[in-house]
Amino acid sequence: MKKTKIKGKPVRITSPFDTSGHKTERTANQKLVEWINNIIKDKNLPLGKAEQETIGPDRKQPDVVIYERPRSEKVLCLIELKAPYFSPFNEDELKEPARRKATKRKAKYFATSNFQWLIWFNTAKVNKMEPEERQVIDKFYLSTIENLDDIEDYRFKATIQKGIEKFLKELVEVHTGITPEPLLPIDEFLVFRLQEKIYRLAKYYKGIIRDEAHKDTDFSKKLKKWFVEQQWSFTYSDSDFEKAARQTAYLLINKILFYDVLQSKRPGQLDPLSIPDSLTKGGLLQKTLQGYFDYVLNNIDYETIYSTDFIDQIAFPDSRTVVEEIKDLVNILKRYDFSKIGFDIIGRIFERLIPEEERHNLGQYFTNADVVDIITRSA
Helix, strand or coil: CEEEEECCEEEEECCCCCCCCCCCHHHHHHHHHHHHHHHHHHCCCCCCCEECCCCCCCCCCCCEEEECCCCCCCEEEEEEECCCCCCCCCHHHHHHHHHHHHHHCCCCEEEEECCCEEEEEEHHHHHCCCCHHHHEEEEEECCCCCCHHHCCCHHHHHHHHHHHHHHHHHHHHHHCCCCCCCCCCHHHHHHHHHHHHHHHHHHHHHHHHHHHHHHCHHHHHHHHHHHHHCCCCCCCCHHHHHHHHHHHHHHHHHHHHHHHHHHHHCCCCCCCCCCCCCCCCHHHHHHHHHHHHHHHHHHCCCHHHHCCCHHHHHHCCCCHHHHHHHHHHHHHHHCCCHHHCCHHHHHHHHHHHCCHHHHCCCCHHHCCCCHHHHHHHHC
16 A cells, blocks of 8 residues: 555555456466457467467566467567556566567567557567557557456456457558558547546556545535535445446546646747656645646636646545656657647537546536637637
């Protein structure tokens, strides 16, 4: 357990992802190799056998290699795997090691996966440091698994196999020239990246909200009041804590994204968001970002977006993991020059950021369909 704070009060935060499973990543990797080979055989795909390479002393071997064709020694694609509590885009543990290994083995493609998603990359485009949405060929949903001990549970096994089959079929079609490499639209890719970040942040926020609501009377009263203001009922249910957690994540990401878009239209008036790499405390991160948001609020307006709320205090616990997630979010958005992205695309990003099925239940912050019109009128 790690201690964290909400407005200076010590609370405890634990990993929201179940890490207590007895199956290791290597065991899960072995199951994936088995399923890949079964699919190649059953669907008669013109690929070589997938292998799980033995880890050598330098630990530089890829988790899974797929050969170009039967009896070939040429690697077509390698896959780097980590447990579900890693993001499939994690640079240090997944993407960069996979890139290096794919480059060394002259593999045309590589993929990263946390058994929830599989992200398929073009090695050459990654090496050329092309924009991220061009590096990624496609993304494949695998499962909602959070504990690798459940890898053979049918609920997860079936969807993982379905996602892997879709990936292998597309790999064959693209490699053999039947279909060109798909290009992910920038709005689709960015929305996916942001939704993945929302998912991860909300996992942490849920635990914080649940723990505080049960042990802190004052926090509980404020949370109940906040629910009433949103015209919701509060029953201490798991779904209540999930709703508040996702609202916290949505609100934070909406503020950061809106600021970046607004700054791109007013470069002489607003400074780009910048978070020091050395910053590790949630309170300092909150003060840093709030400084940018307050400048907009005091000099331009947008009170409906940047006015503070009770739920804001939850977004910045003194947890190194959460702080790094938020810093990573800021760095992801830095890669996009919104001044060169049309308002129609920006509009779709804001519109699709929250899934349709959640909009009705997520309160007043996200019912404004005119966010791009606001920016357009004020530019």
